[in-house]
Amino acid sequence: MSTSAILLWVVLPYAAAAVFIVGHILRYRYDKFGWTTRSSQTYENRLLRWGSPMFHFGILMVIAGHVVGLLIPRQWLYAIGINEHIYHLGATWMGTAAAILTVAGLIILIYRRRTVGPVFLATTAMDKVMYVFLGATLGFGTLATLVYQVFGPGYSYRESISPWIRQMIIFQPHPEMMVEVPLFFQLHVATACALFALWPFTRLVHVFSAPIPYFFRPYIVYRSRDESRGAGSRPVRRGWDPVAAPQPRGKRGSNR
Amino acid sequence: MKVMAQMSMVMNLDKCIGCHTCSVTCKQAWTNRTGVEYVWFNNVETRPGVGYPRTYEDQEKWRGGWTLNKRGRLKLRDGGRFKKLSRIFSNPKLPEIHDYYEPWTYDYDMLLNSPSGEHTPVATPKSLLTGKDMKIGWSANWDDNLGGSLETMDQDPLLAKMSEEVKAEYEKAFMFYLPRICEHCLNPSCVASCPSGAMYKRAEDGIVLVDQDACRGWRMCVSGCPYKKVYFNHRTGKAEKCTFCYPRIEVGLPTVCAETCVGRLRYLGLVLYDADAVAAAASVEDEHDLLDAQRGVLLDPHDPAVIEAARAGGIPEDWIESAQASPIWKLIRDYEIALPLHPEYRTMPMVWYIPPLSPVVDVVTNTGNDGEDADNLFAAIDKLRIPIGYLAELFSAGDPAPVDLSLRKLAAMRSYMRGVSMSDHRDESITEAVGMSGPQMEEMYRLLAIAKYEERYVIPPAHAEQAHDLEEMGCSLDFEGGPGMGGAGPFGSSSGESVPVAVENFHSLKNRQTSDRPSSPGRVNLLNWDGNGTPEGLFPPEDGK
């Protein structure tokens, strides 16, 4: 097997995964303050009102589709009555619908980013890099679906790409499975790896803040004053404990 | 009964001269940074007027606060958890920047550096969002002193509830100022709307804060607050709001807006309340009962049972003492002259107002009558149904009775105290007419008119003990070189570890002096210079360098 195959289909994905995981941990550890959607809705809402929900709901469908297609072995699906034909129809048509929604949403959002003055000014360099890779990943994925699945003979990636991924996950890489895969699928996978490597350093981290706990917490949140800090905003430092009057007998807590 | 303590404020509107000092000092302390240029934690509105952001009181449009569902239970007006999350990608009720105003600066450099010519150079306004020339068309107090309000006044959501004839009369009859800060509500809908759980009410003193490390920029709090007192920092992508100046309160200092208020009209103090009773009080059916329900949630700090429960709840002894000395308790419960702002939003706001009598007095004196005579004033209050209706829309969900009583007490105080100081004559018939005794009236006068510093601000000494050692900024050099010292981190504006508020502010100020100016590149904007040090660019480069 060629070195390039190993580099592309073993080293790159593992490196991307490592950066993805370690990057998120480090970012969460050191940059909670920067961890945000960085919404630009206050600047402009006319385009965002359409673009953002289209993109986000679309991409959620896309992710769900990828989980079913890549991670779930097809024998399991056969077992619950989803045969090759049904799967192919569902994946192609629902996939195409999701792709159209997502890509159209992304186009609206990128157009907005470029043309609305304040939004463009608020775009960081990292955002721009991220848009390139996000756009490329989505673009190649859509192309692959269109060229091979919708207008082409249909390519059964569940015999090559899916097992390749599952083998990667259990640390028994089989790069040869990817060699024969059509070009657009290869490009899609490669750009996706790059996107994952970039992920922790972009605003995409907000994906991991999806506010699911909101469903389970009471509406009103109470929290105590951060006792690791003294009064005021300065943290208490060792050796600088506040001088306090001795506690009068029988009085509790008057020296908080 | 679960006793909790709440830091609260009362403002005496009679004394507000609309000078905006409070707004400016608050801004200097908290929001003079890029990203929050348009944000005024404290703003002063002229009423009648459209407010800031424009028409924020129109809850049919903005849908903030709580309402009752069919079964009479509290629900967020703009929908509960599912609805909130389904709209998370684009929040339809989020005010846009133009509902506040587009922030701007001026091209001051033109004034300094333009070559001599025929015409006087002009500093053109530049948008702080785009850096381009802009036409200024609105601001936080555009209709100040009713300026231009012929055009905009009909957008006032409260006036819209009244008739045409009323509006015409209003404009000549009645004007007052309404300073607004966050209400630090007992039942805060901003907190309930936050999907990340980043907003919280402090268990010790009830101050409502945004955890800047946990906020993810979902923006639901902004639309959830009916007073529109949570703002979105468009640079950092996080929500920010009035902090009740907690670093100052913790060390026993009054808030910046209170400390610097020219009219000395703000009172600060603790009240004890029953946290278990809040939900029931906020869900009484008739909006007119909300005021009494909220008064009922507050607990008498002199009641032995309350003191016992407070001790059991871990409230320190000196906090209980402060609650007993609290001017807030006196104004809200003893004298019953302070009223909450828009109780009908059902958030149980805790910044209360004493409604303004002075416009009534003006009406009386303008007709050539004695504006200090109790009967004249009472008659005028009876006659000025319309302005009182307006005040009632603000302070008691439209019920004129509480506003009426409050104004009568102020009128009675005015004429009773004239008797005392002019002829040492104590006419108790005046005070009895409003259900108060003479000595009680004199006490109230002392609190409202003399308004000694230490009587206005009763901030628990538990914090004051530490004040000396922990004075803010006393040693801010400790932080120099620490991580995230302002400026743009690797992940965009202000990323990196968060720093204590005071330090962050200090550094932003420094940043502001040296960066981000569409005008005069490389030069310091003297308007933002705090007078310390010599920031780069303060002086033009020396020759030969």
Ligand code: SF4
């Ligand atoms: S006024 Fe303050 S505490 Fe009340 S809902 Fe609005 S932001 Fe929250």
Ligand code: SF4
């Ligand atoms: S309490 Fe502090 S933060 Fe809030 S409005 Fe007043 S000065 Fe501003």
Ligand code: SF4
């Ligand atoms: S500083 Fe005081 S008097 Fe001046 S506008 Fe503010 S509240 Fe009113």
